[in-house]
Amino acid sequence: MHHHLLQSLRLCATAGNPFPGKTLHAHILKLGLNQYGPLPNTLISMYSKHGLIKHALQLFDEMPQRDQVSWASILTAYNKSNLPNRSISIFPNMIVHDKLLPDHFVFASLVNSCAALKTLRIGLQVHARFVMSQFSYDDVTKSSLVDMYVKCGCVCTARVVFDTISSKNSISWTAMISGYARSGMISEAIELMKVMKVQDLFTWTALISGLVQSGHFVSAFHLFIEMQKERIKIVDPFILSSVIVASANLAALELGKQVHCLVTKIGFESSLYVCNTLVDMYAKCSDVTAAKTVFCYAVKKDVISWTSLIVGLAQHGKAKEALALYNDMISSGVKPNEVTFVGLIYACSHVGLVDKGRDLFKSMVDDFGLSPNLQHYTCLLDLYSRSGYLDEAENVLNTMPFEVDEAVWASLLSACKRFGKIEMGIRVANRLMGLGVKDPSTFILLSNAYAGASMWENVAKVRKLMVTSDVKKEPGYSCVHLGKETEVFYAGETCHLMKNEMLVLLKDLDEKMRKKGYVPDVSFVLHDMGKHEKENQLFWHSERLAVAYGLLKGVPGSIIRVVKNLRVCGDCHTVLKFISSIIGREIVVRDASRFHHFKDGKCSCSDFW
DNA sequence: CTAGGGTTAG
Numbered sequence: 001m002h003h004h005l006l007q008s009l010r011l012c013a014t015a016g017n018p019f020p021g022k023t024l025h026a027h028i029l030k031l032g033l034n035q036y037g038p039l040p041n042t043l044i045s046m047y048s049k050h051g052l053i054k055h056a057l058q059l060f061d062e063m064p065q066r067d068q069v070s071w072a073s074i075l076t077a078y079n080k081s082n083l084p085n086r087s088i089s090i091f092p093n094m095i096v097h098d099k100l101l102p103d104h105f106v107f108a109s110l111v112n113s114c115a116a117l118k119t120l121r122i123g124l125q126v127h128a129r130f131v132m133s134q135f136s137y138d139d140v141t142k143s144s145l146v147d148m149y150v151k152c153g154c155v156c157t158a159r160v161v162f163d164t165i166s167s168k169n170s171i172s173w174t175a176m177i178s179g180y181a182r183s184g185m186i187s188e189a190i191e192l193m194k195v196m197k198v199q200d201l202f203t204w205t206a207l208i209s210g211l212v213q214s215g216h217f218v219s220a221f222h223l224f225i226e227m228q229k230e231r232i233k234i235v236d237p238f239i240l241s242s243v244i245v246a247s248a249n250l251a252a253l254e255l256g257k258q259v260h261c262l263v264t265k266i267g268f269e270s271s272l273y274v275c276n277t278l279v280d281m282y283a284k285c286s287d288v289t290a291a292k293t294v295f296c297y298a299v300k301k302d303v304i305s306w307t308s309l310i311v312g313l314a315q316h317g318k319a320k321e322a323l324a325l326y327n328d329m330i331s332s333g334v335k336p337n338e339v340t341f342v343g344l345i346y347a348c349s350h351v352g353l354v355d356k357g358r359d360l361f362k363s364m365v366d367d368f369g370l371s372p373n374l375q376h377y378t379c380l381l382d383l384y385s386r387s388g389y390l391d392e393a394e395n396v397l398n399t400m401p402f403e404v405d406e407a408v409w410a411s412l413l414s415a416c417k418r419f420g421k422i423e424m425g426i427r428v429a430n431r432l433m434g435l436g437v438k439d440p441s442t443f444i445l446l447s448n449a450y451a452g453a454s455m456w457e458n459v460a461k462v463r464k465l466m467v468t469s470d471v472k473k474e475p476g477y478s479c480v481h482l483g484k485e486t487e488v489f490y491a492g493e494t495c496h497l498m499k500n501e502m503l504v505l506l507k508d509l510d511e512k513m514r515k516k517g518y519v520p521d522v523s524f525v526l527h528d529m530g531k532h533e534k535e536n537q538l539f540w541h542s543e544r545l546a547v548a549y550g551l552l553k554g555v556p557g558s559i560i561r562v563v564k565n566l567r568v569c570g571d572c573h574t575v576l577k578f579i580s581s582i583i584g585r586e587i588v589v590r591d592a593s594r595f596h597h598f599k600d601g602k603c604s605c606s607d608f609w
Numbered sequence: 610c611t612a613g614g615g616t617t618a619g
Contacts, residue, residue, distance in 0.1 A: 006610060038611035045612065072612050108613040143614050174615045205616045212617095241617045248618095276618045283619095308619045339619050 005033070009042045018050040041069045048077030068103045075109035084113035088122060104135035108144045115148035123148050139165050143172040150179030170198070174206045181210025186219055201232055201239065209242035217246040221255070237268040241277040248281035251563040251590050254484050256281045270299040276308055283312025286561055286588045286595055307340045314347035316595050317604030322347040323356070336368060342375050349383035350606060357383040374402040381408065385415035386606070390424055406435060410442045413449060425449045429458075437465070440473045441567065448523055478546035478564045478589075482554050489545040492537070502548040506539065509548075513578040524569040538571050547579060547587060557585065564591045577601050 005028060012021035025043060028034050034043070040063055047056040056077040063070060071094050078087040091110060094100050102110070107130045114123035127148075130141055142165045149158035162168075162176045173196045180189035189207055193199060204227045211220040224243050234240065240263050247256035260278060268274050275298040282291035295301070295309045306329040313322040326344055329336065341364040348357030361380055364370045372380075377400040384393035393412055397404060409432050416425035429449045437443060443466045450458035476491040489496070496502065510518075522534035529537075543564055550560040568576075568591045580587050581601035589596045597604035 003610065010611090041611050067611095069612050076613070103612090105613045112614075138613090140614050147615065169614090171615050176615095178615065202616065207616095209616055236616090238617045245618075271617095273617050278618095280619060302618095304619050306619090311619060337619090343619080 006038060006042055009039075009046050013046040013049040018047070018052055021046045021050065035064065038069075041067075041073055044070065044073040044077065048073060048080055051081050053077050053081040053083065066098050066100070068100055068106060071098070071100065072103070072105035072109055075106065075113065079109060079112050079116065082116075084116035087113040088117070088119075102129070102133070104138040104141050107133070107135060107138070108141045111141060111144040111148050115144065115151045118151050118153075120152040120154065123152060137166075139167060139169075139172070143169075143175055146172065146175040146179065150175065150182065153183075155179050155183045155185065170200060170202060174202050177203060178206035178210045181207050182213050184211075184214035184216060186211065186216060190223075199230070199232070201235060204232055205239045205242065208239060212242045212246045212249075215249070217250050220246045234266055237263075237271040237274045240266075240268055241271075241273045244274065244277040244281045248277070248284040251285050251479075251481070251561075252486070253282075253285035253287055253481060253561065256285055272298075272300045272302060272305070275300070276302075276304045279305060279308040279312065283308065283315065284590070286316065286590060286597075288312060288316050288318065301334070303334055303337050303340065306334055307337070307343060310340060310347070311343035314343045314350070316597060317350050317606070319347040319351040319353065336364075336370075338364075338370050338373060338376070341370065341372075342379055345376065345379040345383060349379060349386050350604075352387045352606075354383055354387050354389060374400075377402060378408055378411075382411065385412055388415075388419050390415060390419060390421050394424065394428075406432065406437060406439060406442055409435065410439070410445055413442075413445050417445070417449060417452065422449075422453050426453055426455070433462075433465075437469070438471070440466075440471045443471060444524060474566060476542050476564065476566045478542040478562050480546040480550040480554075481561045481563070482550060485553075487546070487549055487553075489542045489549065491542045492540045493542070493545060494540070496545075496549075498549065498552060501552055502545060505548050505551060506544060509579055509582060510539070512582050513575065516578060516582075518574065518578055521571045521574065524571050538569070541569065541572050543568060543572050543589060544575065547576065550587075551583065551585075560585060560587045562587065562589045564589060567591045567593055568596060573603065573607070577603055 005024070008024055009021065012024055015021065028039060028043070033039055040059055044056045044059050047059070056074060060066070060070060060074045075087045075091070078084065087110065094102065094106070107126065110126045111123065114126055127145060130136060135141065142161055145161045146158045149155070149161060158176065158179050162172065165172050173192070177189050177192050180192065189210065193203065193207060196203065204223070208220050208223050208227070211223065220243065224239070240259065243259050244256065247259055263269055263274055263278070275294060278294045279291045282288070282294060291309060291312050295305060298305055306325065310322045310325050313325065322343060326336070326340070341360060344360050345357045348354070348360065357380070361372065361376065364372065364376070377396060381393050381396045384390070384396065390412075393415065397408065397412060409428060413425060413428045413432065416422070416428060426449065429446050432442065432446060437446065443462060447459050447462045450462060477488055479486050479488045520535045520538055522531060522538065525534040525537050543562055546562045547560055550562070554560060568589055573596070576587055576589065576596070576598045578601065580598035587598040589598070594605060
């Protein structure tokens, strides 16, 4: 009888905005049909598709007689509004209060909530209930279960469920392939792709974005090229943002630029997601100017766009610009979130704006109702310790409501060394010893702290601990990007084609540096050996090799861009400052924790990292 | 005549 109303409501659910749906709702109310047949359930689902959980919930609560459809709709509404925990907590009311049993639609929604929450404990309970129910044959729920197990890290269980799906569709295949990819099981993922008959853009997106999530950036690129050979048409921007994330993580500026060109060519340059990843990519590839340009020309901007640029500016030591951008953001009515404040406090700590940083921390809680996480406390600690407020820093460490790991204590210890706080250094060192140390660089810090206080017995203890705990120093390497070419250097590498030219150049620079007052700081060398040998070790650190190669092969006058897997050692940091002033060129190093822009003998990190 | 599943950023 009222088919046209149902049909119109369904159309409203897929509209770009909720207004037609609201108008139709008003119309239905006026006709007095708001409790008629399937209309209330359709209304709930219409509101849920627009993420208007409040409207959906009001209708749900006002229904005199709820059925399984109402429950499936409200659970989906919670999931779509990013409140999966609410789904789980109200579900018991379906059985206890409404005396209803879940059907396969309800099961699929519940599994979805568990997947979002990554809760294996509840997921297993739902799975058990599903198996015992009369709907245990349902393939759709099984596909959701595959996804749930994948997200909980149980790829093998996911595969077991996958194998029981009697008629697999593109979604079941995609869930399993994405699971393998996200767990880094590349060959299994590709194997499954081959078994599948028709591969579409979704399958490829699941595979490639999964690989990006598990850190297999190079494989992701190879497969992206493979996909284009298969002539899969890119009709939505998801895959592009995944590939941009991959270039960002590889710090491969040229590659990122090529993807940017592809984005423009296919016509996704106005996509919000794509723009945001591009801003981040350019910042991570140390081309902050390009990041700003993408941001300025972006058609749509949200918190993430603003925050991406704020974080980018902060990481490159451009604190004033980051703070100014924050003011613009507030003026344009965008509400900041937790990540925005990480960037802002980080920015303040780099330029010693202690009061400003402290105010921002307070403002985050008082003005925006956000609760600080471990990252915020770490930034606050950094803010204090960089400027020499070590008592305040230690206080933050002792009072913050999070468990503190080795890296955080180590950073305070390095601040103690820098500001000559021997007593506190010993206190912190003792704490670290009790905590258990894994990172080789922490051992060096500890050994230096005790040596500085002439506590030789403890120095010996640290050395012994280092041997017995079998610390393996990850081999250090640096990549230098020269336009389309990239060269990788490992520490101590001596068999490079251009070894002799590099040696001559480095020796020449070494001589010039020593004339300017450079003294090698051998306290960063891990192994026990003579002073000369230690100096020789430093001489062959990978970042120096990479810079030398960049100077020899790069375009004269251009910026030398280096990416290093570990942190830059203190001695290399000094050396790179000297080199930048001797050769009059900018050197940008992205190390494991931050960016260093060496220019005219100074570094953007203000010598603290 | 109503309802359910997979991929994207700081």
